[in-house]
Every structure is written in C-alpha cells, then in structure tokens.
Amino acid sequence: DAGVTQSPTHLIKTRGQQVTLRCSPKSGHDTVSWYQQALGQGPQFIFQYYEEEERQRGNFPDRFSGHQFPNYSSELNVNALLLGDSALYLCASSLQGLNSPLHFGNGTRLTVT
C-alpha cells in the first residue's frame, strides 16, 4: 500500500534559517494538505494544494509557502524560522471531492534552536 510518505522524518534548524519538507501522496490521490501539530495540540491547517495551485490557506504567515508538482507530490517551505515553528508537520493526501477523507503521513518533526 503506497501510503503518504514524508521526508525527512526529523530535522533540526537554527532560528532564521529556511527549511523544505517533502511529501508524496497516496497512490491515486491528487490533493495535498499540510498541517502543523504543536506539542499537546491538534493539527492546524496550513494550506491545501490541487492542480499545482494553493486552493485554501489557514491562518499562517507568508513565511509558510508550498508547491505541488505535476506528479502531485508537494513541498512545504518555511522561511526565517522561529522557535515557535518547532512542531510536527503533517502531510495529508486525498481526492479533490469534498467528501474524500484525508490520509496522513507520519510527519516531519522540526526542531528550531
């Protein structure tokens, strides 16, 4: 079963640096969403990509940006890292239909020091 795969699994960065996280969706899925899960919190929606365009965005600053490639894989970029960006970043894939459930990857644990 080609589930959602994310890389890297762990990452340590310094304040002010930039980071790129990667996601390959489940086979057959065309939509990728990114979530941030801080310690002790539920996942918070960052944005969703479909047809290589950002379709919806949550309450995150412009430092958070993304990209979707023709093969449906996606990247999440965070610039000018802050200590508060330390979190588990989750990628979820689905089909474009509104009732399509999300399938999550294992996440990338980002630590900003």
Added chain:
Amino acid sequence: AQSVSQHNHHVILSEAASLELGCNYSYGGTVNLFWYVQYPGQHLQLLLKYFSGDPLVKGIKGFEAEFIKSKFSFNLRKPSVQWSDTAEYFCAVILSSARQLTFGSGTQLTVLP
C-alpha cells in the same frame, strides 16, 4: 471563530471498561465530522466519519459515534476497551462547503491491562 473542543485531555481506563470521549464544535453551517486515532509511533488514521443520514455511525475496531445536531456534539463511544486502544484520539470537523479540517486538541486514552 470556528472551533472544536474535546473535553478530556487524558482518560485512563481499565480493560473492558466503557469509553465515551466528548467532542463539541462551533460551526453555523452544515458540517462533516470525523474521529481520527493516532497509535504510538504511527500516523493519524480515520476511525469513522459522519456526512449525513443516520446520526449513529459505526467505525473500525468497534468504535461508534453519535451526531447530536442540537448539542453540536459528536461523541465517540466503545462498549469495552482493550489495551490496544491506547492512543490519542482527535475529533475533527469540516464545513461541507470547505476544504479545511479543524481538529480538536486531542484526548490521550490509556487503557490499563
């Protein structure tokens, strides 16, 4: 603002005890409702979902949830828990016209053998 509340942060039960986890949401429109589970070291997995129809929905592993529209609630239940149910449980809501899934803060369930 839209929000999802999970009343219990940590629940500890003995095997064979009954489980009920509370979830309330504040949305004005038609919603789709979900419960996700995260077992230790694993990715978020869908337990069950409600879109329309019978407000009592059954999911995997013997879980069920009841949508009570008048109370804006979607509580998760299981008649008899097992040690293997130890995990974190997240309630999530999406407006039927939207693409953004909003999660509660999660409930950590510990089942003692």
